[in-house]
Amino acid sequence: MKWDPRKYTQFSSHRDRPFFDLTARIQADAPRRVVDLGCGPGTLTAALAARWPEARVTGVDSSAEMVEQAGALEGAPANLEFVRGGIEEWEPQPGTDVVVSNAALQWVPGHQDLMRRWAKQLDAGAWLAVQVPGNFGAPSHALMRELAASAAWSDKLDGVLRHADAVDEPEDYLGLLTEAGFDADVWETSYSQVLQGEDPVLEWVRGTALRPVIAALDPEDFGRFEAEYAALLREAYPQHAWGTVFPFRRIFMVGRKQG
Template identity: 90%
Template structure:
């Protein structure tokens, strides 16, 4: 699946806020190695490098386009680097004291098993901080899945979109971290985001949830699908004189390994 860094960063003020809400709960003083899994265009990874100038900070992303943009960051700190790799392939090196994954693990089937593996591999005292969207039941996602499963599209989009099992509930992640030896803090937040412009919710999902559909369909077919989907989104998220409200639920988990 191809990612578009420009489209992804279109709503950066909204997309960045959960990252800082997540990483504010990490109480590591002087980590040796910090890794950002699913780093995207790298601007938030750079914030980690600035926060911990004594650490080696590495951003990991499966998209070469994202990594290329990250490597071209202006005034990047000397302690920052980026590598292209899938999250499934990554394993913590010795001295990895902080692992962050912000809005990425929902794309990885079975990411709970990865988290359990990392929990075993990380040293005592290491921090694991993860944020995933919790809005797969929201109209933005439910309408997309329903349209993809309808008669005109089912044969072309069968199996393309993830369903309600893309992420777990907060209590499930709390159990996972606690059972693998972490002191855990798990919570959820729903942001009432105000978006502006024409079809702003459609513009939002073009950068994330709609990417698999874009990849699966020919351009002419995608234009037809998008037009039908946009009509449904306008009804689900009516525009007001001051903007369009797009509620977004996020699930956060931060744990420190005991021992």
């Protein structure tokens, strides 16, 4: 699946806020290695490098487009690097004291097992901080899945979209981290985002949730699918004179390994 860094960063003020809400809870003083899994275009990873200038900070992403843009960041700190790689294959190196994954693990089936593996591999005192969207039941996602499953599209889009079980509930993640030996802090936040412009919710999902559909359909078919989906979104998210409200629920978890 191909990513578009420019489209992804279109709503950066809204997309970036959960990252800082997540990482503010990490109380590591002088980490040796810091890893950002699913780093995207790298601007947020650079904030980690600036926060911990003595640490070796690595951003990891499976998208060649994202890693290329991240590697071209102007004024990047000297302690920052980016590598291309899948989250599924990543393992912590010795001295990895902070692992961050912001809005990425929802794309990885069975990511809970990965988190358990990382928890076992990390040293005592290491921090694991993860944020995943909790809005798979929202109209933006439910309508997309319903349209993809309709008679007109099911043949071409069967199995393309993840379902409502792409992430767990907060209490499940709390149990996972606690049972893995972490002091855990798990919470959720619903952001009442106000988006501007024509069809802003469609523009938002073009950068994320709609990417698998874009990859699965040829341009003509995608144009038809998008037109049908856009009409559904306009009804679900009415436009006001001052903007369109796009509520977005997110699930956060931060833990420090005991021992």
